[in-house]
Amino acid sequence: MRFFLELALSGLAVGAVYGLVAMGFAVIYKATGLVNFAQGELTMIIAYIAWTIQTNLTGNVAVVTVGALGAALLLGLAIERVVMRPMLGEPVFATVMVTIALAVILRSSINFIWDAYPHGLDLGVGRSVVRAGAVGIRTGQIAVVATLLAMLAGFTLFFRYSRFGIAMRAVAADDRTALLMGVSTGRVHAAAWAASAVISGIAGIFFAVSYDLSPTMFQLGLKSFPATILGGLDAVIGSGLGGVIIGVAENLAGGYLGSGTKEVAGFVLIIVILMVRPFGLFGQRDIERV
Amino acid sequence: MRNTLAAAALACAAGTMSFGALAAEQGVTDTEILLGSVIPLTGPPALLGVAHTTGVKVAIAEANNAGGVKGRKLRLVMDDDGYVSARTLQSTRKLIDVDKVFAIPGHSGSGQVVAAMPVLEKSGIPTIASVGPVKAIYDPPRPNVFAVGSSYEDGIRALVRYLGDRNPGKTWGIITQDDDYGVAVRDGFDTVQKEKKLNVVLSATYKRGQQDFSSEMARLKESGAEVFLAGGIISENIAMVKEMEKLSIKPVTGIFWPGRVEAILKLMGPASDGLYAVDYVEPFGSPAGQAFMEKAKPLVSEAEFKGINRYTMAGYAGARVLIEAIKRCGRELTWACTNAEMARTKDLETGVMAPIGFGPNSRFTDSRLQIMQADFATLSYKPVQ
Structure with a gap:
């Protein structure tokens, strides 16, 4: 039982990080119909910005978090305005290639701006281990699970009750009709990119606190993309839950079935689920597959 | 008998290549010797590449501060291969054919050196591989490629x-x-x-x-x-x-x-x-490690000094082998002479690893290993008995 709990709790924690990054994918897809292949790189850049604030200004957790997420907001808006908006109306393939190019640029910028060494994001919190019997978990891991739950609840309310959330759903459903109804699609796109960068930034900060910061961190995007496919590309809440499912499944597989299965467990799950529900667990039937 | 034949074959190969090199010793002028390095300087492997290059720079600065090599100053150009074999191949060709360097004191990782081996071997350019010495680099021995270190x-x-x-x-x-x-x-x-x-x-x-x-x-x-x-x-x-x-x-x-x-x-x-x-290189917690840090400090920038790690020592040792061989060749500097002198290297003290030596039929130092233990209080490794 202890072994199972250790695997499940760790899986839940890493799954929560995947879930947050996956929500970032879904927010952009829902508003723009575009898969952003630079999501993992965005996550990494924001974590590095947090580390820069921590090492050069202050290690105060509130200042670092607000500073890094503020930077995420600006970065998301800048990418949308400078890189993505000129691509409006261009073929999807070209737009997706632009996000791939963006990913390469952001990835390479780590070495130009920072360095290749791993670093620890020390905010004075999140690293201590809480023990319940023989099972231990870091406080940062508990916090990321709690944050994911809060984000899921927040987004549910946002999409259901807020004016802007309904506008986003309208753009996602039919952007031309939404435009005719007075919804500013430009503003919706900008807000989606900003929100997506902030959500990814939260994931990046939690990951850097619990694990470490290194130039390979962008691979979180690769691990989280299956989560958003599993939950549904257009389902923000579903993508968050998809991350948790993938995290727990790969940890249980790695623990009980052994080496090699950890990497494929999530993908096996996706194949099985997509065979039954091709639009994902929580996705809408009429979405365009990428 | 087999060793003698192999030594004779190597000597013939070195001699043959000297004809090619005699035409013009590229990278050598009256005042300068140009050296080139192919190494990962970006991406995660930059952790080793940048540190390794710092070691090469320490060896070069040390030689230049002592008046250079027979009146010639050493200069290093670097090419980033990102630890990608295809790029290593391009960078190696560029160093040899475009930059026209005289020698390569630091070549990339194990797989990358193996990928570039046909180009290195054909050209005959003196080359040191000190990042990841694997068997394919030194066995069979090539006249111009020397591996410094120990096998995984x-x-x-x-x-x-x-x-x-x-x-x-x-x-x-x-x-x-x-x-x-x-x-x-x-x-x-x-x-x-x-x-x-x-x-x-x-x-x-x-x-x-x-x-x-x-x-x-x-x-x-x-x-x-x-x-x-x-x-x-x-x-x-x-x-x-x-x-x-x-x-x-x-x-x-x-x-x-x-x-x-x-x-x-x-x-x-x-x-x-x-x-x-x-x-096979000294831990920084040992007297030899500390001596190396003191030596390096005035010779490199603050950022480079901060990034020093074990690969710096490996890079330094490899570059020292090359520089010592160049010194022994004197003013009449050729690839053939440098390769021959590197092969004659015996018991070279670098201060960062066991004495280095090659042989007529050996292109691998197979350096002595030591066990060490981490000390968190001083954030260093210390040798254990």
Whole structure:
């Protein structure tokens, strides 16, 4: 039982990080119909910005978090305005290639701006281990699970009750009709990119606190993309839950079935689920597959 | 007889190449000798590439401060291969054909040198491989390619033998990467496991680039392993050690030299205290290591000094071999002479590893290994008896 709990709790924690990054994918897809292949790189850049604030200004957790997420907001808006908006109306393939190019640029910028060494994001919190019997978990891991739950609840309310959330759903459903109804699609796109960068930034900060910061961190995007496919590309809440499912499944597989299965467990799950529900667990039937 | 024939063949090859080199000794002027380095300077492998280049720079600055080599100053140009073999090949060609360097004191990782070998061998340019010496680089011996260091298999064997002797009858766990590096580690481990009949209770692999090791380490705990070989490189070993701390287990743990970078001890935290490692270059906690740091400090920039790690020593030692050979050739500098003089290198003291030597039929230093242990209080490794 202890072994199972250790695997499940760790899986839940890493799954929560995947879930947050996956929500970032879904927010952009829902508003723009575009898969952003630079999501993992965005996550990494924001974590590095947090580390820069921590090492050069202050290690105060509130200042670092607000500073890094503020930077995420600006970065998301800048990418949308400078890189993505000129691509409006261009073929999807070209737009997706632009996000791939963006990913390469952001990835390479780590070495130009920072360095290749791993670093620890020390905010004075999140690293201590809480023990319940023989099972231990870091406080940062508990916090990321709690944050994911809060984000899921927040987004549910946002999409259901807020004016802007309904506008986003309208753009996602039919952007031309939404435009005719007075919804500013430009503003919706900008807000989606900003929100997506902030959500990814939260994931990046939690990951850097619990694990470490290194130039390979962008691979979180690769691990989280299956989560958003599993939950549904257009389902923000579903993508968050998809991350948790993938995290727990790969940890249980790695623990009980052994080496090699950890990497494929999530993908096996996706194949099985997509065979039954091709639009994902929580996705809408009429979405365009990428 | 076979050795004599091989030596004769090498001598003939070196002689043949000297005709090509005589036409014009590229990269050499009355006042300067141009050297070139192909190394990863971007991406995660820059951790080793940048540090290695700093070592080469220390050796060059040291020689230049002493008046240069027979009146000629040494200058280094670098090309970033990103640790991608296809780019290594391009960079090697560029250094030889476009930059026209005289010699290559630092070539990229093991797989990259092997990929560029046909170009290096055909050109005859004096080359040092001191990042990851593997058999394919020095066996069969080429006239112009010299490997400095020790083999991965020998390194792992030395570490596992040491830990096995210190912990008789204990249970073992091993986790390795699923690539050629992991295979080399596992091969070395398997040899000693059979030899000493080690009781292995966990044997696992992980995918390169993996960041979360919670399931692997939970399995380690469940297996009850008392001695553990962490076969990761940098981030992987950090993650494994931190996970062990979380799970409240502390088996006797050994790591291999690609991950023996002092800076990561801080990231591992107190759990890193007592980690065993094996290496052929001196730990910075030893008198020799401290002497090297003092030597390097005035010769490189502050940022370069901050980034010094074990690869800096490897780069320094390799560059010293080349520079000493160039010195012995004097003003009449040719590739043939430099290659021949490098082959004649014997007991060269670099201060960062055991004395270096090659031979007429040997292009590998096969350097002496030493076991060391991490000291978290000083964030350094110290040699153990």
